[in-house]
Amino acid sequence: MCLQMGLVGEKLDIDFVISTGDNIYDDGIANTSDPLFKECFTNIYTAQSLQKPWYIVLGNHDYTGNALAQQDPAIREVDSRYLAIAKSFIVNSEIADFFLVDTSPFYLKYWNSSKYDWRNVAPRDTYIETLLKDLDDALTQSEAPWKIVVGHHPISSGCEHGNTTELQQLLRPILEARGVDMYVNGHDHCLQHISSRNSPVQFMTSGGGSKAWAGKFKTTSDKIEFIYDGQGFMSMQLSKTEAHLVFYDVAGNVLHTYDSTKTEDDEH
Secondary structure, X not given: OHHHHHHHHHHHOOOOEEEOOOOOOOOOOOOOOOHHHHHHHHOOOOOHHHOOOEEEOOOHHHHOOOHHHHHOOOHHHHOOOEEOOOOOEEEEOOOEEEEEEOOHHHOHHHHOXXXXXXXXXXXXXXXXXXXXXXXXXXXXXXXXXXXXXXXXXXXXXXXXXXXXXXXXXXXXXXXXXXXXXXXXXXOOOOEEEEEOOOOOOEEEEEOOOOOOOOOOEOOOOOEEXXXXXXXXXXXXXXOOOEEEEEEEEOOOOEEEEEEEEOOHHHOO
């Protein structure tokens, strides 16, 4: 699949890559010199077209290792592409603002487990309250034509994990209130495109980068436009008025496309 990502990246002349988390399986890295980092990242994404910035959110499997190590500037001395700049941060481009959100602390079942690295997160309630307020403020202030929120965990999903209750309750209302165009996530080992039934938000899962969960589906009250229980990846091309998304399988075959247009009057 990395070969196909490289070919698509070359064809599209990509500007950057976004990772939706669970970057280092199974338990993140122990420290910034952990050989697993090169084994799972540097030595995998070798195509010339992928030698661009990678903006990283942490997944739950990253949190079961040394979560702070992935954010340590020293990791960029190992591979300068790896930009897990903070647990939540914004990637500003003229065409779109990408709001990367740390979703693992929302999960109560994670929080109550001793195997997660919650340094710089506790107390949980304060952390989440601050995160949501900062996101709401940033979305309100954003003047980019496209607003795209990225997190590891799905809000709405028809795959194995299904909907995330805590994100449905706490995060989804902000996305709908602030005119977010898309929410992009990983976690579920599949590819899917789901349309919200009560807002313009589109939910995109690109979690097929490693193992896939064939035949494991859940129900969601939103509209499933596309679902694929295999490995693959997604590309996104944006202009001020057009968005073009493509889902690919491991062989580079196009499985699903999504196009959206907006006029300057639509920009928010």
